[in-house]
Amino acid sequence: MTTANSTVSTAELIAVAQKVRAHIVRMVASAQSGHPGGSLSSVELGVALYWNHLRVDPANPDWLERDRFILSKGHATPFLYSVLAERGFFSAELLGGFRKLGSKLQGHPSMGTVPGVEMSAGSLGQGLSFAIGQAMAGRFADRDYRCWVLLGDGELNEGQVWESAQAVGHFRLGDRVTAIVDRNNIQNDGFGKDIMEIDPVGMFNGFGWQVLEVDGHDMAAVDGVLDEAKKPAERPRCVVAHTVKGKGVSFMENNPAFHGKAPSPEQLQQALDEIARGL
Amino acid sequence: MAENAATREAYPVALEELVDDGVDIVAVDADLGASTMGQKFGEKFPERWFSVGVAEQNMVGIAAGLAAAGRTAFIASFSAFLPGRCFDQLRTSVAQPAGGLNVKCVASHGGVTAGEDGMSAQAIEDVALASSLISFNVVVPADYEEARQAILAVGKANGPAYVRTGRPKVPGLFDSGYRFELGKAALLREGTDVTFVACGVMVVVAIEAAERLAAEGISARVLNQASIKPIDREAIIAAAVDTGAVVTAEEHQTIGGLGSAVARVLAEAEPVPAAFVGVDSYGTSGTWTELLDHFELTPARLVQAARDVLARKA
Secondary structure (H helix, E strand, O other): OOOOOOOOOHHHHHHHHHHHHHHHHHHHHHHOOOOOHHHHOOHHHHHHHHHHHOOOOOOOOOOOOOOEEEEOOOOOHHHHHHHHHHHOOOOHHHHHHOOOOOOOOOOOOOOOOOOOOOOOOOOOOOHHHHHHHHHHHHHHOOOOOOEEEEEEOHHHHOHHHHHHHHHHHHOOOOOOEEEEEEEOOEEOOEEHHHHOOOOHHHHHHHOOOEEEEEEOOOHHHHHHHHHHHHOOOOOOEEEEEEOOOOOOOOOOOOOHHHHOOOOOHHHHHHHHHHHHHOO | OOOOEOHHHHHHHHHHHHHHOOOOEEEEEOOOHHHHOHHHHHHHOHHHEEEOOOOHHHHHHHHHHHHHOOOEEEEEEEOOOOOHHHHHHHHHHHHOHHHOOOEEEEEEOEOHHHOOOOHHHOEOOHHHHHHOOOOOEEEOOOOHHHHHHHHHHHHHOOOOEEEEOOOOOEOOOOOOOOOOOOOOOEEEEOOOOEEEEEOOOHHHHHHHHHHHHHHOOOOEEEEEOOEEEOOOHHHHHHHHHHHOOEEEEOOOOOOOOHHHHHHHHHHHHOOOOEEEEOOOOOOOOOOHHHHHHHOOOOHHHHHHHHHHHHHHOO
16 A cells, blocks of 8 residues: 655656656557547656655555545546556556457546546536545544545636535635646647636636646646645635646647547557657 | 415425434525525524525535535525526536535426516526436425425435425315325325326316316326426326326426426327426516416316327327
């Protein structure tokens, strides 16, 4: 069992992130569908969390005391499944079945079918509410686990996020619920500034949260801000991670087309080469 | 027979009984706790009740999280908002995960008898929406006692459920000797010529219609089918075989509610002449009794529907 604050070095985390990125592009290429852009932007956040901050036991995924990682931006399953597999929740061999008939690794997360998947998602905006319920149950049962919720910045358009953002502080759950926004500036149909721009910092500040900003691809900085986010707080904390959609693959970076598009076989090879070189 | 009481009044009573029976429940409201009666439970069990404010989607998501952590979560609002306002959350966060989480919706002010608030407050789609969620049980109780027992039943059964309660005080039909069971209809009146299958406020109307038909020498059976999903296939097939004609009655549109559920059983197993009485237009303001007349949710209409199906019998 791994407990909180076990320290994995930044260099090791970066090596894991490289493996996760390779899984992501292979899975999406193999399925010829899926969401590489918003998966690649979340990698450092997920790796730092799962290796250095989450109290989880991959051999016992339903452990009652575990910290919960709730993927609200449910389309980032290539990221979630890759991280879970590398962390030991299930074999990485299963990743090849992603989005295919007969595999449990559906296009969006389905709770109760995949070890480590905490919540069903795919319809955006629902993760923070779910985390509040989990956290309240923890408080009632005197269990001190924390719920981490990863949201997309486009997802903040959804009204339910606003409903839940107002509730975390009201219910004094700041020590049990932490939000992370993957601020990659691109949503399904294009750049946020063109579709429906929202400022995550202003939004969460407005609902009484303390906002911590970080470069979402600087592994040491991410690791540090997650430590900061766990300190006792009056107000709930939201980490706004400034990221690049498609990070690590040149032709996907900051390219709205790769929100939900698979690479061709040639593009896959280029992507794997670039990831291996640590672009 | 019990006194007149609203079915929603059974909500806090049943919740308290569930706590007494050792069910780890938590009840959530969305700023309508005084009307759903959830607040009454909260006054007695403050550690087991809270309000999320006017935010039904968040209420459903929080309930899903509570249930995922092992608790039995009750949520309450008006039937116009629950499931309508938060249908997607019920589908994605409650119905789909792990075969369906233990989230129990008890929605009050169902149907046109919500009354003076008018069409936006009068849910006539809620049963259809809830029934379409694969893992949900759906119940429309006819009186206080049946509502109390239905809430107890869904609270103890595994998986999600939708129970519709009503705003007005309605006549009591059952005493504590009655036993509600999910998936079972209650035979309230024996009959051989035609069967009324009714739920909610329409059960009393069906009984009155059966009495009027008796005066004409027509013998009408009355089935109270509170459990819309699962429905009592055996009771409906037996009614079709024994009486050869069926009339359904509900305070809901005839698409997707009791009528549709009964029609499917008949079509699959025992096709007989059938008629479907419900509300197939949006509402208007009025007292609940005026509105029952306005929408012809009346014994006279059921009598006419019975005559129509009898005329179609071979």
